[in-house]
Amino acid sequence: MNLVIAVDGPAASGKGTIAARLAAHYGLPYLDTGLLYRAVGLAVLDAGGDLGDAETAAKAARALDLASLSDNPRLTDRGAGEAASRVASHPGVRAALLKLQQDFAAQAGGAVLDGRDIGTVIAPGAPAKLYITASPEVRAERRWKQLTARGEVIAFDDMLDDIRRRDARDAGRDDAPMVQADNAVLLDTTDLGIEAAFDAARRIVEAARARAGI
Numbered sequence: 001m002n003l004v005i006a007v008d009g010p011a012a013s014g015k016g017t018i019a020a021r022l023a024a025h026y027g028l029p030y031l032d033t034g035l036l037y038r039a040v041g042l043a044v045l046d047a048g049g050d051l052g053d054a055e056t057a058a059k060a061a062r063a064l065d066l067a068s069l070s071d072n073p074r075l076t077d078r079g080a081g082e083a084a085s086r087v088a089s090h091p092g093v094r095a096a097l098l099k100l101q102q103d104f105a106a107q108a109g110g111a112v113l114d115g116r117d118i119g120t121v122i123a124p125g126a127p128a129k130l131y132i133t134a135s136p137e138v139r140a141e142r143r144w145k146q147l148t149a150r151g152e153v154i155a156f157d158d159m160l161d162d163i164r165r166r167d168a169r170d171a172g173r174d175d176a177p178m179v180q181a182d183n184a185v186l187l188d189t190t191d192l193g194i195e196a197a198f199d200a201a202r203r204i205v206e207a208a209r210a211r212a213g214i
């Protein structure tokens with residue numbers, strides 16, 4: 001069996017940091033699937049389209065140019081996160097991005113993917129599944145620090161509102177909602193620094209490897 005590591009969880013929980021560290025540790029390729037939805041959201045905005053229009057968003061997802069994912073700082077800004085969450089609720093968008101993610105997960109040797117539906121939809125058979133979380137206040141603080149360090153001007157309370165609104169939208173949608181997979185291990189990083197969170201994640205993966213014999 002391939003070592004596929006599925007890392008899901010809400011915004012700014014630290015799942016990307018943990019996923020990238022796990023990928024480096026195990027020498028596996030890593031896909032940040034949120035970037036796909038962010039790129040679709042930005043494509044709709046740049047074309048002057050309506051994020052709420054399912055067909056416009058699905059068309060943008062089908063036309064997604066993977067080259068547009070590399071080195072685009074706009075993808076990680078605040079507006080792209082909000083736009084991503086809007087387009088991610090359209091089933092046509094999710095369908096257009098499914099095969100790419102499943103192919104990535106299925107490559108020989110294994111892979112690490114992070115997002116919202118990796119353990120439930122993209123790679124339900126993954127031998128290692130983590131669901132990373134932290135309190136909304138701590139997540140808002142982490143994202144606020146990250147964005148203000150890059151020059152974005154945001155009030156902390158607005159950041160917390162963003163996080164709460166995104167949680168509600170991502171968990172409340174009908175298609176592939178954000179939810180902990182039955183067999184995912186919950187890792188709450190509220191009181192953990194990056195090193196401690198990575199260590200805990202590595203131990204979870206080691207236990208999963210031992211269970212699966214990989």
Ligand SMILES: Nc1ncnc2c1ncn2[C@@H]1O[C@H](COP(=O)(O)OP(=O)(O)O)[C@@H](O)[C@H]1O
Binds near residue numbers: 016018146197
């Ligand atoms: N355990 C942690 N403690 C403190 N800061 C963290 C922790 N994990 C991540 N961060 C920081 O919080 C921000 C968001 O982390 P990130 O991994 O991008 O979250 P996500 O992928 O869940 O949105 C980044 O600036 C990152 O360096």
Ligand SMILES: Nc1ccn([C@@H]2O[C@H](COP(=O)(O)OP(=O)(O)O)[C@@H](O)[C@H]2O)c(=O)n1
Binds near residue numbers: 010011013033089
């Ligand atoms: N596998 C995924 C990944 C992201 N998304 C959507 O894309 C948005 C941005 O994802 P992200 O992982 O880049 O966001 P952050 O957690 O980094 O803030 C999320 O709020 C989700 O709505 C999704 O629906 N499914």
